[in-house]
Amino acid sequence: DVKVTQSSRYLVKRTGEKVFLECVQDMDHENMFWYRQDPGLGLRLIYFSYDVKMKEKGDIPEGYSVSREKKERFSLILESASTNQTSMYLCASTNRGGRSEQYFGPGTRLTVT
Amino acid sequence: GESVGLHLPTLSVQEGDNSIINCAYSNSASDYFIWYKQESGKGPQFIIDIRSNMDKRQGQRVTVLLNKTVKHLSLQIAATQPGDSAVYFCAENSGGSNYKLTFGKGTLLTVNP
Numbered sequence: 001d002v003k004v005t006q007s008s009r010y011l012v013k014r015t016g017e018k019v020f021l022e023c024v025q026d027m028d029h030e031n032m033f034w035y036r037q038d039p040g041l042g043l044r045l046i047y048f049s050y051d052v053k054m055k056e057k058g059d060i061p062e063g064y065s066v067s068r069e070k071k072e073r074f075s076l077i078l079e080s081a082s083t084n085q086t087s088m089y090l091c092a093s094t095n096r097g098g099r100s101e102q103y104f105g106p107g108t109r110l111t112v113t
Numbered sequence: 114g115e116s117v118g119l120h121l122p123t124l125s126v127q128e129g130d131n132s133i134i135n136c137a138y139s140n141s142a143s144d145y146f147i148w149y150k151q152e153s154g155k156g157p158q159f160i161i162d163i164r165s166n167m168d169k170r171q172g173q174r175v176t177v178l179l180n181k182t183v184k185h186l187s188l189q190i191a192a193t194q195p196g197d198s199a200v201y202f203c204a205e206n207s208g209g210s211n212y213k214l215t216f217g218k219g220t221l222l223t224v225n226p
Contacts, residue, residue, distance in 0.1 A: 004156075031212050033213075040218065041218065042202070042216045042217060042218035042219060043157075043202070043216040045213065048213065058213075090156055090157070092156075094212050096212075100162075100212070101147050101149075101159040101162055102147075102159075102212075102214060103159070104149075104156035104157045104158070105156050106154075106155055106156045107154075107155070107156050
């Protein structure tokens, strides 16, 4: 069974803290994605990576950075957390060949106080 | 920019009835579409996909219909069960090599016993 795991299900951080969200997939997928999900706004793409050490900005990259040092792991970094970054964060992965669905992790509910 | 939208944000049906969830897309270049199901507290789960060279595709109790003329996508669930209660998203891939998906905002399906 394919699997995407995220380091935390729930996280509470203070404004100004540096926050790391980790995602690991065991499917040897080339592409990995970070989304945030907010009520009424759906899923919005923050960053994605199509190979190790490669990254591209999504639709809402401001306030975020990413790191992909190994193929199976994709990290999302909030350099200085703000209250408007309180959200559900979802990681996904997909292989490179052809059109195919993205496999999602369970999500991390981040609250910034 | 291009977007994917849903006609109905909520849908309530009786157990055993058929459900139809609709989605409009605006990017005529999109060539691949996916339906996801998201249960409360979980990440989106793949249901079924369809490529633009098809009009219809069937899975187990689900059927996806694609009408490219009016840029409309629908998901039909036969004999809806309480376990089908969830938020359903459509997503489109508008081409390119990065496999980015654009998601609709979702429809909440509630199945009444």
